Amino acid sequence: xxxxxxxxxxxxxxxxxxxxxxxxxxxxxxxxxxxxxxxxxxxxxxxxxxxxxxxxxxxxxxxxxxxxxxxxxxxxxxxxxxxxxxxxxxxxxxxxxxxxxxxxxxxxxxx
Amino acid sequence: xxxxxxxxxxxxxxxxxxxxxxxxxxxxxxxxxxxxxxxxxxxxxxxxxxxxxxxxxxxxxxxxxxxxxxxxxxxxxxxxxxxxxxxxxxxxxxxxxxxxxxxxxxxxxxxxxxxxxxxxxxxxxxxxxxxxxxxxxxxxxxxxxxxxxxxxxxxxxxxxxxxxxxxxxxxxxxxxxxxxxxxxxxxxxxxxxxxxxxxxxxxxxxxxxxxxxxxxxxxxxxxxxxxxxxxxxxxxxxxxxxxxxxxxxxxxxxxxxxxxxxxxxxxxxxxxxxxxxxxxxxxxxxxxxxxxxxxxxxxxxxx
Numbered sequence: 001x002x003x004x005x006x007x008x009x010x011x012x013x014x015x016x017x018x019x020x021x022x023x024x025x026x027x028x029x030x031x032x033x034x035x036x037x038x039x040x041x042x043x044x045x046x047x048x049x050x051x052x053x054x055x056x057x058x059x060x061x062x063x064x065x066x067x068x069x070x071x072x073x074x075x076x077x078x079x080x081x082x083x084x085x086x087x088x089x090x091x092x093x094x095x096x097x098x099x100x101x102x103x104x105x106x107x108x109x110x111x
Numbered sequence: 112x113x114x115x116x117x118x119x120x121x122x123x124x125x126x127x128x129x130x131x132x133x134x135x136x137x138x139x140x141x142x143x144x145x146x147x148x149x150x151x152x153x154x155x156x157x158x159x160x161x162x163x164x165x166x167x168x169x170x171x172x173x174x175x176x177x178x179x180x181x182x183x184x185x186x187x188x189x190x191x192x193x194x195x196x197x198x199x200x201x202x203x204x205x206x207x208x209x210x211x212x213x214x215x216x217x218x219x220x221x222x223x224x225x226x227x228x229x230x231x232x233x234x235x236x237x238x239x240x241x242x243x244x245x246x247x248x249x250x251x252x253x254x255x256x257x258x259x260x261x262x263x264x265x266x267x268x269x270x271x272x273x274x275x276x277x278x279x280x281x282x283x284x285x286x287x288x289x290x291x292x293x294x295x296x297x298x299x300x301x302x303x304x305x306x307x308x309x310x311x312x313x314x315x316x317x318x319x320x321x322x323x324x325x326x327x328x329x330x331x332x333x334x335x336x337x338x339x340x341x342x343x344x345x346x347x348x349x350x351x352x353x354x355x356x357x358x359x360x361x362x363x364x365x366x367x368x369x370x371x372x373x374x375x376x377x378x379x380x381x382x383x384x385x386x387x388x389x390x391x392x393x394x395x396x397x398x399x400x401x402x403x404x405x406x407x408x409x410x411x412x413x414x
Binding site: 026028047051052058073074075 | 139140141143144146147148169170171172175176182183184186
């Protein structure tokens with residue numbers, strides 16, 4: 001049986017692209033957003049999130065920018081790039097096709 | 112318990128083995144994350160100790176996290192791969208067409224190498240710099256070899272003054288490279304075993320006699336091929352993500368070039384092959400051991 005963690009790891013790139021395309025976010029905020037929006041299903045550990053964020057930044061899909069808070073602390077916000085947006089379009093289509101195909105199997109149309 | 116977290120972050124930094132600027136950014140980012148997380152746990156009613164413990168549990172092993180972040184950063188672009196393999200390609204082209212093409216070009220080539228090295232050294236010492244750095248040190252070594260053949264008396268001057276100076280320079284640069292990442296110093300020293308191998312294969316009494324240059328022409332295509340192997344190795348090193356694969360690439364190239372030296376030479380045998388392999392392994396393992404020692408002494412100083 002495929003464990004939930006493995007499913008989550010395989011979909012992390014798409015989740016991060018979808019999320020950050022809506023607004024720039026920092027690591028802690030991403031974990032909270034994913035957990036909140038999925039009603040507790042997506043609970044990413046920092047050890048999974050940060051390597052993925054850095055990999056996607058290195059591939060040019062995200063750009064990281066430092067922002068100084070009034071308290072003097074710094075936070076690193078991730079922004080989606082043009083390359084990231086075009087990959088996002090592809091990913092969205094892939095997921096749509098995948099869900100459609102899965103639904104055909106899970107809930108077949110009765111003749 | 113706060114010191115546990117700072118030890119964790121120090122441990123993470125020690126294992127990242129990236130550019131110091133990148134390391135600083137990664138640690139600052141994780142520190143900010145940890146502060147947010149601690150705040151959240153404390154607001155949920157956890158004691159400081161429990162909050163720190165849970166936080167470290169979520170971060171996972173420092174070594175594992177460092178390895179994953181390293182792999183996200185360690186892959187260079189194709190452009191960087193080409194730039195890093197260019198000095199080896201230069202030498203491959205220099206020797207490939209049956210012998211050294213235009214020895215007169217050597218000062219120009221080494222001059223350009225040194226200029227490129229100085230540029231890279233003062234611009235953050237990127238990964239592509241290290242193969243260039245290795246070659247730019249060659250003139251100092253070759254000049255020392257020539258000095259040994261000066262008239263009687265002068266050879267002592269070389270041994271007493273020049274050799275220690277060059278050794279100091281080599282150690283200084285190697286340790287600087289090791290401090291960045293011991294793999295970079297292995298990358299820098301990569302051509303040394305094959306250069307030593309070719310030198311032994313062509314050794315015939317005096318240094319750079321006409322006969323030797325003639326022999327250099329005989330060995331040319333083999334020498335060129337061995338430098339081509341080094342160029343491909345360096346390109347692979349830059350493109351590979353996993354550290355163990357990078358080490359494997361360096362080791363394999365040493366085996367291949369040593370085999371080429373032995374196959375092309377009628378003089379050298381199995382003993383020389385093992386000698387060259389041993390030299391190659393020393394250049395891989397000594398920087399790793401030195402790195403371990405330097406980090407250990409830093410940790411002791413910190414505590």
